[in-house]
Amino acid sequence: MKLDTVELSQAILGAFQGSLREQWPEIRAYGETEAKKLAQTLVMIEALQASGRITPAQAALHLEIQKNACRSVLLTLEGLGLLAVEAALDAALGVIRETVNGALGFALL
Numbered sequence: 255m256k257l258d259t260v261e262l263s264q265a266i267l268g269a270f271q272g273s274l275r276e277q278w279p280e281i282r283a284y285g286e287t288e289a290k291k292l293a294q295t296l297v298m299i300e301a302l303q304a305s306g307r308i309t310p311a312q313a314a315l316h317l318e319i320q321k322n323a324c325r326s327v328l329l330t331l332e333g334l335g336l337l338a339v340e341a342a343l344d345a346a347l348g349v350i351r352e353t354v355n356g357a358l359g360f361a362l363l
Contacts, residue, residue, distance in 0.1 A: 257300050262353055263293035269345035274338060281331050288324045292346060295320040296354050321347070 267289035271278050274285065299316050302308040308316070321343060328339045 257293075257297050257354065259290075259293045259297045262296060262349075263289045265349045265353065266292050266346045269349045270342050273342040273345040274334070277331070277334060277338070281328070281334065284327060284331060288327055289346070292320055292324060292350070296350065300354070317350075 267286060270285040270289060271282075274281060278285070295316065299308070299313045302316075303310065303313050324346075325339055325343060328334055328342065329336065
């Protein structure tokens with residue numbers, strides 16, 4: 255299964271929006287950007303893993319780095335606390351689990 259950046263980005267964006275619904279009008283631009291970055295990173299991970307250039311452990315590390323970067327961006331936004339950001343990331347990672355693990359052929363999360 256080949257991942258689609260646009261489709262995955264929209265699914266992640268929906269998870270962010272649903273989790274951060276109260277703050278969404280103020281953080282929408284950030285959420286859209288971070289959803290795209292996460293989706294692009296996952297597509298890159300899929301390509302690297304499929305070509306044998308990275309191992310599953312390295313793929314998981316790449317995702318962890320992007321997840322931490324996303325967390326940092328969202329935490330800088332006024333009104334978003336750690337619990338809200340973690341809930342949003344958990345929602346996005348749920349989408350990733352459902353979509354990506356099958357595409358990669360191993361459990362990334």
